[in-house]
Amino acid sequence: MKASMYVFGTDLVHEGYDTVLGNLADRAGVDAISISATYHNARDVFPHNPVRRVYRHEGDISWFIPRAAGYPAGMVPPLAEDARGVDVLAELGDHAARRGLDVQAWTIFTHNSRVGSENPECTVQNVYGDRSCGDLCPANPKVRDYFLALAADVCRYPITRLLAECLHYRPFEHGEHHERYLMELPAAARSLLGLCFCVHCRRYGAGAGVDVGRVAAGIRRALEPVWAGSSWASLEPSLAAEVDGYLAAREIVVADLTRDVDAVVSAAGVELCFVDHAGAMRHVMAGTSADESPLVAARKLGVNPASVSAAAGEFAALGYADTPQRFAAILAAYRAVLGPETPLSCALRPLLPDCASSANLAAKVSAARDAGVRRVDFYHYALAPLDRLDWIAAALGEG
Secondary structure, three states: OEEEEEEOHHHHHHHOHHHHHHHHHHHHOOOEEEEEOEEOOOEEEOOOOOOOOEEEOOOOEEOOOOOHHHOOOOOOOOEOHHHOOOOHHHHHHHHHHHHOOEEEEEEEOOEOHHHHHHOHHHEEEOOOOOEEEEEEOOOOHHHHHHHHHHHHHHOOOOOOEEEEEOOOOOOOOOOOOOOOOOOOOOHHHHHHHOOOOOHHHHHHHHHOOOOHHHHHHHHHHHHHHHHOOOOOOOOOHHHHHHHHHHHHHHHHHHHHHHHHHHHHHHHOOOEEEEEEHHHHHHHOOOOOOOOOOHHHHHHHOOOOHHHHHHHOOEEEEEOOOOOHHHHHHHHHHHHHHHOOOOOEEEEEOOOOOOOOOHHHHHHHHHHHHHOOOOEEEEOOOOOOOOHHHHHHHHHHHOO
């Protein structure tokens, strides 16, 4: 089983390419580095960064110099200011080749506040017509053109895999930098608020035989008691069935998009790895049980693992669980629908709240091997005390 570790461009610029690559190869024992080709807004604590201890990411930038001509107007990702004018992805390729390490490009798609703010017509639109500027709609043709241009741009570099994060719909939660609702908002209501009813999503729904107008009106009626402070009542059966049909249409959107991106990536000789966020949703979706199948959360994101895995070279599960048993259950749920032959990788965090000991991480890596996982990607170099590199080496060495 192969392994990589996620890194930010700031790691390479602030610590130095040789320092980071030496730590990954010689201390952690991984064979690849997964660099943030693009990244979104966030604030992180960096325990070993020599320049920043608390870092506010610039947001929705690139760590490579884009070819502007390939993108739709207004959607070219700007080079990160911390890159200091340097094409970090190109520099990394040169340094990694000398180390014998593969480079993987970790790339963010629908989670983009910069593009959304500048192109609001490209964002998701809820049942009330409100836009979420942090979430691009994967059914929008201009958004698809942007994604295809971004994938082609990244894949002109000497990378082996493109790790596609957020190549799907996103939930109501975790969309903006600062969110709040100071009232009871049940999980079912939040799921309905997360559905997109833009003209493009409506078209997909209608094409799947859904009466989209009826669904939208029914959802608004169902939410009225919530806004009045009353308790949530479940959808009446016929409306629930149509909402289910609308969810199925979203799965077609995501599978079609994945197939289009894979065609671009494969033409460049790169493997597309579809990263499913469902395994991390319990950390952002209040009320989601730690023991709930990731397939439930996947559906809220428009992800049908079987359809997506047929469209991409590899399917990646986020194993963000506290115990090896829960992590094994995540992999088992995916294997049940993907089958034993589908290329499956996973991400593990040797960090809190997932992992409090080296033994815990080793048991999870062992569970990954037992499930036939071909690669594990460890999250995240910038956020981890350096002794976690020793945990990774020990876990990989036990195989």
